[in-house]
Amino acid sequence: MPTARDRVRAEITAEIADAARRQLAEVGAAALSLRAVARELGMASSAVYRYVPSRDDLLTRLIIDGYDALGAAAEQADDPAAAPRERWLVVCRAVRAWALAHPHEYALLYGSPVPGYTAPRDTVPAATRVGVVLGRILGDAARAGALPPVSGAAAAGLVTPEATAVLGGSHPAIDEDVRVRALLTWSSLFGLISFELFGHFVGTVADSDRWFDRAVAELAGTLGL
Amino acid sequence: MPTARDRVRAEITAEIADAARRQLAEVGAAALSLRAVARELGMASSAVYRYVPSRDDLLTRLIIDGYDALGAAAEQADDPAAAPRERWLVVCRAVRAWALAHPHEYALLYGSPVPGYTAPRDTVPAATRVGVVLGRILGDAARAGALPPVSGAAAAGLVTPEATAVLGGSHPAIDEDVRVRALLTWSSLFGLISFELFGHFVGTVADSDRWFDRAVAELAGTLGL
C-alpha cells in the first residue's frame, strides 16, 4: 500500500512532468532545461534529480506520454460501428487535430530524433497505438467484405509478421499488396501532417482544412476503403 | 573587385561552413557548437564571430546548402529522355539516397524546426528545387499524352497559383484533382523517407530497399505515371 510519502512523491513527479510539458511547448525539446523546470516549480535544480534520474529520462517520459495521448485521441475518435471509410477519415482528422494542438509534442514524436538520445524500447508499445487503430479499421473492413478483391500478384517478405498482425491480421481480402499500401498510407498520413506543421506547404496549399480532408480521402481511396 | 582581404575572408568563412557541416554530420543540428567549430579550426571561439554573425545564421547557411545539395542530386538523377514513370522512380531513389547519406542534414531540412529559429525567406528558392524536378516530370508526361484523362469533378482553390505553375503548369490532362494528388505524393515521398530515417519502420518493414521501390511505384500509380 502506498504510504503518505509515496503519494506526495508521485504528486511532485507529476508536477515536474507537467512543467516539462509546458516548457516543451514554449522552447521545444532540444532546449528543454531541467533547471528551468526547477525554477518554475520553485525548487533547487538539484532537487529535481531526486525525482527524475536525468534529462533524457524526463524526455523519454514525455515521449511515452505523447504517444499515449495521441493514441488515446485516435482510439476515442474511432467509432467501430461506422463505415470503414468514414472511420478512416475521422481518425485521421483526430490525429491531425492532436498534432495541431500539441505541435511541439508532435515534433518530439515524429520530427528529428533528439541528438545523443535514442528512444528506449519502452516507447514502442505506446508508439504503435495509432497504427493499431488504423490497422483495425482495415481488418474490420476486410471482415465486412468491404475491401476490393486482392490483385494476386505480390512479392512476399516486405512486411514483418508483427506488422502483419497489426495490419488487419490474415484475411483473404488482405494480401501483401494491401499491407504495403497500408504501411505507405500510414507514413503518408504523418508525412502530410508533418509537412503542414513544419511549414513545407506554406505558399502551395490555400485552405489547410479542406486540403487535409481531400488528401486523406485520396489515401482512403488507395487503401480501397 | 575583391581585394586580397576579401578573398581570404571568403576562404575562412567557407572553412567555417565546412567544419560546421562536419560537426553537423557527427553530432546533429541541435548540438552544433560554435566553440567546437572554432576548436577544429584552431581559433578562438570569439574569432568565429568575425565571420559568422550567430549560430542561427550558420544554421541558415547549412540549411540552404542542404536544400541545394539535395536539389542538385534530384536534378542530376533526372533524365528527361526517359519514360515518366522511370524518371519518377529514379528521382525518388536519388532523394532517398541523399537522405541516407546525409541523415543529419536531412533531419535539419525535413525534421522538427529548430525551436526559436524561423527559416528566413532566403531558404525558399533552394527548398523548392526537388518539387520543381517532380513537377517537371508530371508536366512532361502530360505534354507527351502519357497521363490518364482527368476525372472532371474537382473542387478548385486548394492549390495556390504558384504551386500550380510548378506542378506541370496548365495542361488539359492536369486539373486540380491531379495537382492535389501530386502534392500528396510529394509529401508522401518525404513521409516515407522520414519514417525510414527516424526509425518508425523498425520492426515493420523487412527489406528497406525493396520496400522503398515498391512504395514509390505505388505512389507513381496514384499519380497516373
Added chain:
DNA sequence: ACGCAATCGAGAGCACCGCTCTTGACACTC
C-alpha cells in the same frame, strides 16, 4: 615608402546549461 585606419585573433567575462557531491534539515518508524 610610409602612416593610418580597418581588420583581426585572443582572452576575459556574463549568464546559462546538465549533472554530481556534500551538507544539513526534516519526517517517519520503531
Added chain:
DNA sequence: GAGTGTCAAGAGCGGTGCTCTCGATTGCGT
C-alpha cells in the same frame, strides 16, 4: 525519544552562446 532514511539546498565542474576590450597585424591610399 532515538535512529534512519529522504529531502532541499548549495557549491562546483565542464560545457554552451555571445559580447567586449585590447593589442597585433595588414593592406590601402597617399
